Amino acid sequence: MNTNPSSMPEKTRTEDLPLISVIVPVYKVERYLDRCIQSIVDQTYQNLEIILVDDGSPDACPDMCDAWVAKDHRIRVIHQENRGLGAARNSGIRISTGELIGFVDSDDWLEPTMYEVLYRSLTKENADTSMITGVLEYPNGRQIYLYHPDLHLVMTTSESFKYINLPGYSTISAWSKLIKRSTLGNIRFPEGCTGEDWQFTYDILAASVRTTFDSTPQYHYRQVAGSLSNTSTNFNFAGYEATKNMVKLVHQKFPEQLPFALYGQMRSMVSLYDQALVTGHAKEQQWRDFAEDTRTFVNQNMKAVTESVTLPRGRRLQLKLMAISPTFYGVFFLLHKRIHPERSK
Template sequence: MKEPLISVIVPVYKVENYLEVCLRSITNQTYENIEIILVDDGSPDRCPQICDSWKKRDNRIKVIHQNNSGGGQARNRALDIARGEFIAFVDSDDYIASTMFEFLYNQFKEDIDIVECGYCITENDDALFDDKNITYECKVFNTEEAMRENIRDRIFRQLIWNKMYRKNIIGNIRFPIGSKIDDEFWTYQVLGNARRLVYTSKVLYAYRQQENSVMHLLSPERRLQSIEAKIQRHNYIIKYMPNLEAESLSNLWYTCIYQGQLAMRRMNEKEYQHILKRLKQIMQLYPIKGDLSKIPGKSKLWLKLASISFYWTCKSRNILKIGL
């Protein structure tokens, strides 16, 4: 019986120095029944030519060329044409272990909808993967347990590329257009559709850390998008998983505090005062009420201080070098 098709989606933009390594790692997978959808997002370097060259070398590769519209639109176009029963994402400056897709696929049972593996951060092309016979953790979560881990930013984080998904749980969920952090708006919705999820600590993905990466270049103003993503997730949790509301709200406040700290460190006074005003408005719209006994002592203290003086809370944490 033929193995199910896995659609591998790769948005491509200004990565000509890394794209060959990325594509070699995907085409050399031990799981061979894959389609590889490369979406050239109007890249101004040699990436379009590299994509077309690889299409000639491997008939599993499809190439879409589009005007520069951002990673969200690139992934959406690929999702619209993906034929696979399973979906995986790889960023075009990263690379993966040769056994990644085979291992993730083998964790799927009838009621498993998402499988996540561990990843390593690297600056080179020779990351050490856990693709040999070594000990690793493997654990099953229900939807609410996985969402709690997402809130705590430990596992099942907003990262889209260290997971494999059943296509049917993605459905019509698409990435926002024009956002620099589109994964934060997308991942929690897909997690919420899953029946059961598997986490394995086995490291099979290499995330290439770059100084000019999107997250390094985001201004505090643009980082406010992460607050909007947390607000949308919080409203989703209120509606579908009310048991997690208090923890979600605490996380929203901490995200505001963190972004406030960042603004004070990187912007002039006029600019950061504008950001702090917006963050304070958000906290007033979503006030913390009721019992905070489940929140650890120091965390509860900072939330209390932020409700009294948001400015001095951010300033004090910067002076104490907390959270950065």
């Protein structure tokens, strides 16, 4: 599929194009909010309904949201008490009217062609959900791109559960997606937890007969020290539980993809334990028990995974160390972090 932004018109005519509802939860981002909203307003795909959900933000954000309503007739605002990211997105879904639904985090910004690319992929392939990728943006100007370049996938429901579990081939994040309302149905984000994107994404993939993925980066994902998603003690238990549920679903409905699902659960478990190591919690009994569960899970499923999944050399070594001894693994992991502090897991 051709998603080269240079071939796209400056602005897309809105006649006969479906309305896209873009839902933006807003909380304590006054430094970044204007850039975020401006990047949505400036999209080449103009038929947008932009829903700002002020989630009880204690700074200038509520007034900034109201000011944007006066600037662009496509913008709507909800003011509500602070209930968290999942609840804010669900509030936006509730009042949205678009045939298509997208999400943006309010400290990030978009390439002008993002929704044009998502819409073209969706319609060209007659898909239910389309996905793009983004670039991690650090305060010092460093950028990290985590996906395979020039990749264009059209996936069945079964295939989507293969690629969602392979790093670089797909993405869990809600901001990466454009979803048909008919596909969204009654699917909503879990509330009162972190890692809400995981269960939501698995539910959306299960409901999508066809899903597209274009690895051309269209989103700028700001890495802000101290933000909710970058707080080291914010353990992603919800993501881990969602991954376990995903494995059960794949086992029942798409057994041909089970090795990839098992690999996804291994990565989820090891990532959680890495977090415990970095934060100094690994010596606590609950994490010692979790580490032993992880070691057992890796030993039980490593053969099935390696028979179907081509593991990168570093990942294979990582899993082998964990299978031998979590303590042994922890020593090597912390040493690696000390030598390479710039590398993110």
